[in-house]
Amino acid sequence: MFTQRRNLIFLFFGIIGLLFIGKLFFLQVVDDTYEKAADNNAIRKIIQIPFRGEVYDRFGKLIVYNTPVYDLYMIPLKAVVKDTNHFCQVFRVTREYFIKTTQRARAYSRVKPSLFLKHLSKEDFASVQDAMVDFPGFFFETNAFRTYQSRSFSNALGYVAEISPTALVDQKDDYYRQGDYVGISGIESFYEETLRGQRGVKYRMVNSNGVEKGDYKNGSLNINPISGNNLYTSIDLEIQEYADSLMQHKVGSVVAIEPSTGEILAMVSAPSYDASLLTGNNFSNYYQQLALDPMKPLLNRPPSAYYRPGSTFKLVQALVGQQLGFIGPGTVYSHAGAPVKCHVHGPVDLRGAIRVSCNPYFYHAFRKMIYDNTSGDTYERSATGLQRWADLVANFGFGRKLGVDLGNEKKGILPNVDYYNAVYKGEKSWKFSNIYSISIGEGEIVVSPLKMANLAAIIANRGWYIPPHVVKGVGLAKSIDPFYKTPVKVGVEAKYFNVVIDGMQDAVANGTVGPDGKIPDILMVGKTGTSQNQKGKDHSIFIAFAPRDNPKIAIAVFVENAGFGGSAAAPIASLVVEKYLKRKVDRKAVETKFLNMNYLPNAYGGIARKKLAIDSTKK
Amino acid sequence: MTDSNHIQGRLDWITVGFYVFFIGLGWLNIYSAVYSPDAPLSFSDPAFYDSNAGKQLVWIGTSLVLIVCILVIDFRFFESFALFIYLGLLLLLIAVPFLGVTINGSHSWFKFGSATIQPAEFAKTATALLLAKYLNDPLVNLSKFSYQWKAALIIGIPMVLIIGSNETGSALVFASFIILLYREGLPGTYPALFMGGIVLFVSALLVKAWVILLVLVLLTGLLVVFLPIYMQRDPKTYVLLSGAIAGIMTLALLVDWVVNNVLKEHQRNRIRVLIDPGFDPRGLGYQVTQSKIAIGSGGFWGKGFLGGTQTKFDFVPEQSTDMVFCTIGEEHGFIGVMLMILLFLGFLWRLMYLADSQRSRFARAYGYGLVGILFFHFLVNIGMTIGLMPIMGIPLPFFSYGGSSLWSFTILLFIFLKLDSHRSDMLSR
Secondary structure, rough: OOOHHHHHHHHHHHHHHHHHHHHHHHHHHHHHHHHHHHHHEEEEOOOOOOOOEEOOOOOOEEEEEEEEEEEEEOOOOOOOOOHHHHHHHHHOHHHHHHHHHHHHHHHHHOOOOEEEEEOOOHHHHHHHHHHHHHHHOOEEEEEEEEOOOOOEEEEEEEEEEOOOHHHHOOOOOOOOOOEEEEOHHHHHHOOHHHOOOEEEEEEEEEOOOOOOEHHHHHOOOOEEEEEOOOOEEEHHHHHHHHHHOOOOOEEEEOOOOOOOOOOEEEEEEEEOOOOOHHOHHHHHHHHHHHOOOOOOOOOOOOOOOOEOHHHHHHHHHHHHHOOOOOOOOOOOEEOOOOOHHHHHHEEOOOHHHHHOOOHHHHHHHHHHHHHHOOOOOHHHHHHHHHHHHHHHHOOOOOOOOOOOOOOOOOEEOOOOOOHHHHOOOOOOOHHOOOOOHHHHHHOEEEEHHHHHHHHHHHHHHEEEEEOEOOEOOEEEEEOOHHHOOOOOEEEOOOHHHHHHHHHHHHHHHOOOOOHOOOOOOOOOOOEEEOOOOOOOOOOOEEEEOOOOOOOEEEEEEEEEOOOOOOOOOOHHHHOOOHHHHHHHOHHHHHHHHHHOOOOOHHHHHOOOOHHHHHHHHHO | OOOHHHHHHHHHHHHHHHHHHHHHHHHHHHHOOOOOOOOOOOOOOOOHHHHHHHHHHHHHHHHHHHHHHHHHHHOHHHHOOHHHHHHHHHHHEEEEHHHHHEEEEEEEEEEOOEEEHHHHHHHHHHHHHHHHHHHHOOOOOOHHHHHHHHHHHHHHHHHHHHHHHOOOEEEEHHHHHHHHHHOOOOOOOHHHHHHHHHHHHHHHOOOHHHHHHHHHHHHHHHHHHHHHHHHHOHHHHHHHHHHHHHHHHHHHHHHHHHHHHHOOOHHHHHHHHHOOOOOOOOOHHHHHHHHHHHOOOOOOOOOOOOOOOOOOOOOOOOOOOOOOOHHHHHHHHHHHOOOOOHHHHHHHHHHHHHHHHHOOHHHHHHHHHHHHHHHHHHHHHHHHHOOOOOOOOOOOOOOOOHHHHHHHHHHHHHHHHHHHOOOOOOOOO
């Protein structure tokens, strides 16, 4: 009786069993959201930040290193403070701070650690050690601060700060998390990936209360942190500091390069800032102050500031003119027929033109380069001539990046045919008479101090340069990108440099450079420049190298609003060169004079100073 | 009878094998659920016997004693004393509100020293025995209402008492006796109505009453159109049919009313969690959500024995008791749970086969009672861990941690095995 019902009952059981298996198949095999949810539940990823690489100067002197600091964390559930007054005394916090922070921590989580006190120094850390037994539920975690041995190199070095929200979104390899520190400018930014090292990761299992329960998979997935690589720079810290001291009370740049290697010996941007104040808790206050300063102390002027090269550009004109075959050492021009003014002197040859920095000479020479002694449509000839000229000048690094290993290098402007077509809105709408200002380094041409120091190096090398760089070795192997080992030829034959160097020698000896810019026992050759500035006093420029034979240092000095090139830039350059070559300066009077010289324009006291500061950067 | 000397020869060792296998596997799961990778406990450590795994070992040991006791008792005892056992349990159920203690919010436990016993767990066995004894009377015909209501009374009394002590889950287990009754001749209409009731009940939660009515009207329409093919077209059929339909509709409205007015808020929410998995994942849905995460994270092959992270670190509440299936799901993956489900179905099949080989209706009915109870636990327990059933405090037989549960299932099973071992001694009626 009813025996067939067994099968019906079992059929029902089987259907339920299959239903379960189906649902389980969906849960476990098809849908993977549960797997992720499980990892979020039970596995806590702990990031271990390694020490950032240190930075050394060319002689192995430490420039930047890390100082450990200690962050105090609390776990509200375990934290028992019997004597709040005692606690506040030990950690030097107010009662209000204690109550507020504890409440916030409790609101966040009773079982997860919350930051209680940031950045305790080693001394503070040591002093509270004995008291820690009285405060269960509080513990320290080590962190690190960038510490600066010298404050003279801040701009080129850059600084480290919390990653900005936009950078966080834009990052390529998804490495950074909110609150991570990252190099912001200079070499800290350029070498970020090698300086930062390899972050460590620990996977810890946690229970539902957030309490750690050991390593996940016995720690097989853990990665130990690897410290960042050290950077060995080519900076001569002594020279850097000396040049920096000379640039006090001035706005401008000093860039010194070793011509044979392209290594940057010193790079000063004035005014500068104290990088050590940009670490830790002061950051936001100090940063605000710097960012609003009209003198733009955060700007690294050598690769980023824009100036007209002024008369220093005549050196390029002399070289290019010879290479293109339009002028030679014997070419003589008088002042006649030139719209540009000059001092009273007779017709000069090329060497003499450089010595006295003759404007009409280079006007005529440039006219010849552009018009090529041909006849016909002046607009068409201007375009062909300018393009041929610009192609050669570009080899010197104008109008493009040199590739220096610093963040924020600016290209500058080398006006070519396309440029003027854009400015004058159309082809054949401009000719030589519109553009002749660039013959003497004025008008549309814009350079950075770094490019001019590189020009000095090119002339010192008689036709080539190695891309300027600050870091000469990375990590234990002290390796370096071959780009910074490979000479670049500028396309001007070595023989054409002789007359230019002769002219530069004359300029220093009995030309545009005054007595303060002469070093009695070193044969320095150089060229002054005065960069026109519609908004204030002209900028003083000087580029040079020394000694004349087998040059060891090429230098460019820009002093804003200091007027004529021979007045401020040349003496400062001569002091740096003397210091570098002799490791001492004998001309104490000159040294004292320029250490104390103040070229800060009065305008920096008022509202107008904002515009002036922009002038040096945007032109 | 002298055959009791050869009990081992007559015992169904296949069933015993299933039992031993389930108990062993169950213990390993409990061990894994309480295992802490930070501080694994060794067997020699006294603290081990304070953990669930250690305690379960004690429960397993005492279960063996129970088995021996059951096997040495005369097989006729269970039939003869069924009424006394049943009445005794009823007394305990009545006494529990006055003498019992509260554990996990249910006031249904007796405490003896450190051991706690839940009489509701044992009431199932007593009810199965009495029901089987009642059906043993050849005059009892379950197709007749006069017998049906008596059977219903046997099931109903302990059920009401258990609901009284706030153990709705345990009370619902008694619904499983419908399988026993069906096998013993209850008309198929009853389980059909029963299932229909469940469908109506769930629908009442899901949709508005008028939608249910509309669907029912449509179904009726279809029935009226197609019925004449199979049935005689006489007015009586139509009257009967319309009566049935009217009854169902009244039932639908009644269920809707019960769901929305009689059920308590937390009961409604438990069912709501089931229907809407996203409902309150941190609060009411927490257990289901975490349970599904644990099982789902096991993948195809599982994380390996002791390798689970969800079940180990207390993410799933009631891990070693009601939610022990999660550990299997997480550590042994789809392959493990599938094998387990198939094994359990095989076990049920074996029991049904044994029950049908009984010559006495008492033993057969009891066997089906056992199958029904085991299946109900299987259905609800696994169903709730994977979100197909509402959360109820119902353990997985032989797997879940807990003395009452293990003892009651052991007694339930071994009484049947004892009866089975004497099947040739019993009279077929």
